Amino acid sequence: MSPDFLSDLPKLFTFYNILLWGEAALTTLLLSAVGCIIGMIVGFVLAIARQSRRRALIPARILSGLFVEIVRRVPFLITLMLFFFGAQVLGFDLAPLTIALIATSVISTAFVSEIIRGGLETLKPAQLEAAAVMNFTPLQTLRLVSIPQALPIVIPPIFGYFVLFIKDTALASQVGVLELTQAGKIMTTKGHSAFLVYAVVLALYFIVSYPLARLGGYLENRLVLSRHS
Amino acid sequence: MSFLDIHDLGARYGSLRVLDGIDLSVEQGEVVSLIGPSGSGKSTLLKVITGLMKPDRGRVTLAGAAVDYSNRKSLKAARDRLAIVFQQYNLFGNMTVLRNVTVAPTTIKKRNRRQVEEKARELLDRVGLGDKLHVYPDQLSGGQQQRVAIARALCLEPEILLLDEVTSALDPERVSEVLDTIRLLAKDNIAMLIVSHEMSFVRDVSHRIAFMADGRVQEIGSPEQIFDNPQTDRTRDFVGRISRVGH
Ligand SMILES: Nc1ncnc2c1ncn2[C@@H]1O[C@H](COP(=O)(O)OP(=O)(O)OP(=O)(O)O)[C@@H](O)[C@H]1O
Numbered sequence: 001m002s003p004d005f006l007s008d009l010p011k012l013f014t015f016y017n018i019l020l021w022g023e024a025a026l027t028t029l030l031l032s033a034v035g036c037i038i039g040m041i042v043g044f045v046l047a048i049a050r051q052s053r054r055r056a057l058i059p060a061r062i063l064s065g066l067f068v069e070i071v072r073r074v075p076f077l078i079t080l081m082l083f084f085f086g087a088q089v090l091g092f093d094l095a096p097l098t099i100a101l102i103a104t105s106v107i108s109t110a111f112v113s114e115i116i117r118g119g120l121e122t123l124k125p126a127q128l129e130a131a132a133v134m135n136f137t138p139l140q141t142l143r144l145v146s147i148p149q150a151l152p153i154v155i156p157p158i159f160g161y162f163v164l165f166i167k168d169t170a171l172a173s174q175v176g177v178l179e180l181t182q183a184g185k186i187m188t189t190k191g192h193s194a195f196l197v198y199a200v201v202l203a204l205y206f207i208v209s210y211p212l213a214r215l216g217g218y219l220e221n222r223l224v225l226s227r228h229s
Numbered sequence: 230m231s232f233l234d235i236h237d238l239g240a241r242y243g244s245l246r247v248l249d250g251i252d253l254s255v256e257q258g259e260v261v262s263l264i265g266p267s268g269s270g271k272s273t274l275l276k277v278i279t280g281l282m283k284p285d286r287g288r289v290t291l292a293g294a295a296v297d298y299s300n301r302k303s304l305k306a307a308r309d310r311l312a313i314v315f316q317q318y319n320l321f322g323n324m325t326v327l328r329n330v331t332v333a334p335t336t337i338k339k340r341n342r343r344q345v346e347e348k349a350r351e352l353l354d355r356v357g358l359g360d361k362l363h364v365y366p367d368q369l370s371g372g373q374q375q376r377v378a379i380a381r382a383l384c385l386e387p388e389i390l391l392l393d394e395v396t397s398a399l400d401p402e403r404v405s406e407v408l409d410t411i412r413l414l415a416k417d418n419i420a421m422l423i424v425s426h427e428m429s430f431v432r433d434v435s436h437r438i439a440f441m442a443d444g445r446v447q448e449i450g451s452p453e454q455i456f457d458n459p460q461t462d463r464t465r466d467f468v469g470r471i472s473r474v475g476h
Pocket residue numbers: 242245247265266267268269270271272273274
């Protein structure tokens with residue numbers, strides 16, 4: 001008949017286990033969503049700061065450049081550990097989830113910022129000169145010229161990165177946050193079939209990340225198609 | 230005082246001195262053309278006038294006000310009075326033809342949207358692009374983009390119009406049409422500073438012509454003076470050479 005491990009399946013979904021899976025999936029979703037949203041907003045601001053030529057913004061330019069270059073070069077786990085133990089040393093009493101949220105947001109900010117900067121750099125300076133001579137303010141130039149042209153270019157790589165990023169939130173399990181990977185570990189130590197447990201984890205990761213990939217595809221189509229409709 | 234008055238203007242790219250004491254003036258309603266060899270700094274002069282490049286000496290006065298290029302307010306006031314058509318058109322790639330023409334008058338100058346649009350349609354019609362209003366720049370030929378850029382500049386209703394080689398990307402039949410449009414405007418009170426290699430056009434349309442070389446205006450005078458009776462050897466050389474080449 002059916003292999004042995006399948007008889008274990010119902011036990012994986014007792015009431016309490018469903019609560020555990022649900023909490024874990026929501027935590028993974030939360031880490032991903034917060035990371036993506038903060039990453040887009042702050043990453044965008046940093047990208048603007050990095051390409052600004054204003055003299056008053058030189059310190060911001062240097063700092064954001066340093067931030068992006070350092071964070072992108074350090075393994076995620078190290079960044080996470082630095083925040084975790086840094087918080088302890090400095091006496092901040094933060095929940096592991098809070099620390100994980102901050103660390104993953106910092107990481108995605110650095111990566112997204114770099115993608116956006118690359119997108120802005122593909123713009124022809126001549127268009128920016130035309131805008132300047134017509135008295136566009138720097139913000140108007142961004143809103144009317146730069147962003148509309150950079151967006152279709154950066155959306156695909158940003159969402160491509162987000163799909164990878166969701167997997168990286170698994171690292172939060174290293175500081176004891178109950179997200180999907182951690183839930184898998186807990187279930188296996190409870191004696192459930194490890195194969196089955198991680199099959200469920202896989203399915204849940206897919207369920208969390210699939211809508212994001214679809215959203216990315218949708219935005220990409222809309223942005224590219226709306227231009228020539 | 231002249232509408233545009235340039236005195237002892239200097240500018241350089243790093244150690245390369247491109248403008249070395251430019252003296253030039255354009256009266257209200259006057260059309261002045263700049264001719265000179267390639268690399269003589271004609272485009273650079275327009276860049277400095279429009280504030281895209283800082284001068285390192287001299288002074289520019291526009292409509293009676295000295296332009297302080299390191300003062301944002303002063304620069305903004307100057308830019309409000311002028312429009313430029315660049316050698317490479319520089320249209321906004323994310324906007325339709327119509328939007329390219331209307332965006333600055335409506336969004337920046339806050340003019341009435343309907344009136345601006347009406348004017349934009351009329352201008353685009355006049356440069357032969359009435360059927361391309363909703364097309365994007367990358368779907369247009371170079372000459373068509375050039376004409377959109379001209380319409381965009383005219384729609385700003387500038388007091389002075391700067392044109393950099395606007396005829397170079399146009400096919401021969403189009404040149405006359407676009408020039409007619411510009412000439413029609415030349416009858417208005419608009420001042421123009423035109424950079425061109427098209428000697429027959431320059432001769433036709435200009436009140437005065439300035440010959441530029443070595444970062445200075447070597448000679449300035451009526452079209453008859455510059456083409457038929459140049460006062461300096463450099464001008465005679467240049468005009469002789471360029472008319473032998475054709476046109
Ligand atoms: N961005 C730049 N950086 C450095 N040098 C430049 C730059 N732009 C122009 N130059 C140099 O400045 C000089 C003047 O250039 P400019 O474009 O003003 O000439 P031009 O008279 O407009 O020539 P053309 O008739 O070919 O358009 C040239 O020697 C050119 O090589």
